[in-house]
Amino acid sequence: MTPYPLTWLYAPGDRPKVVAKALTAGADIVVVDLEDAVAPDRKDYARAATAELLCTPHPVPVHVRVNALDTPLAAADLTALAGLPGLSGLRLPKVTAPGQITRIARTTPSAGQGAPPLYALLESALAIERAYTIASAHPALRGVSLGEADLRADLGVRADAGLDWSRSRVVVAARAAGLPPPAQSIHPDIRDLEGLAASCAHGRTLGFLGRAAVHPRQLPVIERAYLPTEAELEQAETIVKAAMTEQGAQALQDGTFVDAAVVAAAQRTLSLAHRS
Template sequence: MTAPAPLTWLYVPGDRPDVVAKALHAGADAVIIDLEDAVAPDRKEYARAATAELLSAPQPLPVHVRVNALDGPLAEADLRAVAPLPGLAGLRLPKVTSRAEVIRVAERAVPADGGAPALHALVESALGLEHAFAIATAHPALHGVSLGEADLRADLGVRDEAGLNWARSRVVVAARAAGLAPPAQSVHPDIRDLDGLAASCARGRALGFLGRAAIHPRQLPVIERAYLPTPAEIERAEEITKAAATDEGALALPDGRFVDKAVVEGARRVLALARRK
């Protein structure tokens, strides 16, 4: 059986191996070791070496690494250091603007047999957003695409969350059209604002996102609660799948609701998500 997609992704700075070690047991579904924005320039080499040391052995949960900017001098060294390691589950590619960038990394980092690591593109600019579908379909090794909203806000001059709704929908549609998993939301930067995080997750879920990246363990339970189905949603999904088990075509439920194949598939996804814990 295919493992369920992560709901919670916890970012940690690569130059803090003590923090990384704690993050592996903080309750996240996956950990992202950051070699890019969270690491000062004079700490880049140390972060890379510490990350490579950790990933030289398998880890208790999926660990991804966000490498440095693909058009800069550090990304090649990052890829060379971590891509072959057994503890690496995936590579997060920052500030992607074209399919060519994904292809270059795939040719460099992915073995000819198509094995790990999986690639994940972060769209963080207007240009990247315009090319979202091309990026999402760039290479079979690409398993996901999502937004990097801090940089995107700056590029677009967006002042509040409402200004990102179109961009968020664009990346959700691109992922779906490319046959990828629904994207996870970008981080909520205020680690104290748990109510704001919950409200933002609710909006993201309504737009079609699945799960979210976090920058502090206290954010993880909020994200999980927001994205797991409610008891009412589970009950409705069970009702739909039970009815569909005896009817291959469109059907009407006892309360008059009309159900077709797409609704049934959605109900099955709800139940699969509910069973993940």
């Protein structure tokens, strides 16, 4: 897996052919969805098909979004998937408390016998209020992000800007807990690529890194939005070179002051440009 995954492509678990296509679409991570994308009468089939898929590892990391944690379906999902060699991570929807994370981390083994990497989706006002305690609940938790459709409904928000406080809250919580920057929530209109690009640009200013997608055509738009520009790469290279001089902390010609934080940001920019 790349050190900085930028694209997370969702595919419905009850459509194995779609999942197979997703695995070759170029996403950094494929997320097989057992929750919202699967009708109630297809849940058992989706779980069985996903378990079969994960009997062997894949070149692309495969995560699974299980069903809501307060339902019997989630317990069945976790039992069926625990320990399978092809499972690279579990995405946990509608998390509202840190205890949900610790319980799953302690009771769900991976193929290596420890807890699998867990990712919490915060989708309610209560979850946002508890963002840091959830983000710091257990070492097995590797990331947090928003489920914006449910959050929008819970808050009664109509305009997109109404979610910006919650977005910043989860970015800060992730950083405070030592987790990677969150990936943005999906852009549901797969035809609106211009809107997707604009939304990604806004998300980047808020501190997000990468985005979930629901269709392969969204992947190049997301990647372009989050990969550094030539100007940003030039600036990052200049900062890193300046940091290697005897003067270390100094002002560049454009007035940028080079300290440890600036150098770390520049190194991350260069790492994004050389992902493998």
